[in-house]
Amino acid sequence: MALLRNRLKVMVTVMMINVFIFILIFRHSSQDKNRHPKVQIPTTTFWTKVTPSSAYWNLQQQILDLQDNPILLAYLNDTVMPDWLVDINLPSNPCQLNNKVTTQVKDYNSLPDRFKDFLLYMHCRSYPIVLDQPDICKSPPFLLLAVKSQVSHFDRRQAIRQSWGRAGVIANQTVVTVFLLGNATAWDYHPDLSSTLLDESARHKDIIQWDYRDSFFNLTVKEVLFLEWVQTRCPSARFIFKGDDDVFVNTYRILDFLKGLSEPKARDLFVGDVITDAGPHRDKKVKYFIPESLYIGKYPPYAGGGGYLYSGDIAARLYSSSEHVALYPIDDVYTGMCLRRLGLAPEKNKGFRTFDIEEKYRSNPCAYKSLMLVHPRTPQEMIKIWTWLSSPDLNCQ
Incomplete structure (x- = not known):
């Protein structure tokens, strides 16, 4: 009779341990679900459209910033490269006149000569x-x-x-x-x-x-x-x-x-x-x-x-x-x-x-x-x- 009671105690103890383990696993699973919610996939493109600045210096800096951003530049290459970003190569050595600015700066013709001179050679930073x-x-x-x-x-x-x-x-x-x-x-x-x-x-x-x-x-x-x-x-x-x-x-x-x-x-x-x-x-x-x-x-x-x-x-x-x-x-x-x-x-x-x-x-x-x-x-x-x-x-x- 005593042997039967001992066996019964062991079975009850094992069952309680199993129940305890199940509760722990269930709680951990619930917390994990809350910690890692379902991944939301964006419905639109991550990068917004790059809009060129209307001011010439700001535009040139925009181009430099894009050149320094390989991730965004790679994205633009994979889509459609904006027209204003396509032709970015300027003469640098020797320092040649950049006549493109005469049409890229809207009021170029009305600017004082010191501005015209600066704009024509703005790309040049190497002199003998x-x-x-x-x-x-x-x-x-x-x-x-x-x-x-x-x-x-x-x-x-x-x-x-x-x-x-x-x-x-x-x-x-x-x-x-x-x-x-x-x-x-x-x-x-x-x-x-x-x-x-x-x-x-x-x-x-x-x-x-x-x-x-x-x-x-x-x-x-x-x-x-x-x-x-x-x-x-x-x-x-x-x-x-x-x-x-x-x-x-x-x-x-x-x-x-x-x-x-x-x-x-x-x-x-x-x-x-x-x-x-x-x-x-x-x-x-x-x-x-x-x-x-x-x-x-x-x-x-x-x-x-x-x-x-x-x-x-x-x-x-x-x-x-x-x-x-x-x-x-x-x-x-x-x-x-x-x-x-x-x-x-x-x-x-x-x-x-x-x-x-x-x-x-x-x-x-x-x-x-x-x-x-x-x-x-x-x-x-x-x-x-x-x-x-x-x-x-x-x-x-």
Whole structure:
């Protein structure tokens, strides 16, 4: 009898275990169904139709973005390639005139000549170098000062050499200075100063010149050519200041600022007088006028072209980014576009005064001691301010 009861207990226990296992399996199955619902297949095409922009720059950037998107480009190849995307090959080397823009830009004939010139050669970003300094960075500089200048601006270059752009060892750091020039053409009614420039280059060994028309809208060309030059001739420069030849730069203050940066901050450095929430000027009387036929939309944050400071690491990334951004006729805005493509934005620093300081402080030497850049200044003013800051008797406490 006892044996029968024991067998009955075992059977009941086994049945309860089986029921428990069944419940667990059922619950797991229900959860799995809830976690992985039935796959829904889209009834329409995933990619929407790519619509071309009405503004010429935006359209060119659209094309570049599509070229950089192999998935979308493959999809377009498998369907029907839009007509506006079919003929995207432009002459690049040598830089030939692109006459297609005369019909692609709706108001081309009514645009000022500077726009026509820019549009005809907008695709070109490779020009022969006329004057070079291949060994100027043989000893990698801590700070490279790159100054945008023009052939006729000898007085500005000389004042910079005698003041804030003095190359050598400053505050125990190696500083190298180069001047970036294009070609002054008879078209722009410039006198022929080529022989004078050759003499200047032979004497100072700091002139970099390319054979392209040196105009306001071609400052962007100077930008991309310089970025390429840095990667070729001066890739080990720790930091780079790039600015105009009518600014005063407090090199002492810049070196102090740079030496105080942490390594991560130094690597991603890009500082200046940052302009945000801006867009193109539509007033034809303004120097920075941009018609709607060329560009629509807002500008990304950008540092004013009077001068900004960035790391050598950022310079390399900017060069790579610039190959995927269509040339834009305003160089500082273009640099902001390249930064945005990298997922970066310039940082505002109150030491950069591209719109000058209050008039009552301009004759006070101590007003410049904490600043990194002031714009504009004449050659005479550059030398005077540098003399003030270099004096051991200057007391600004």
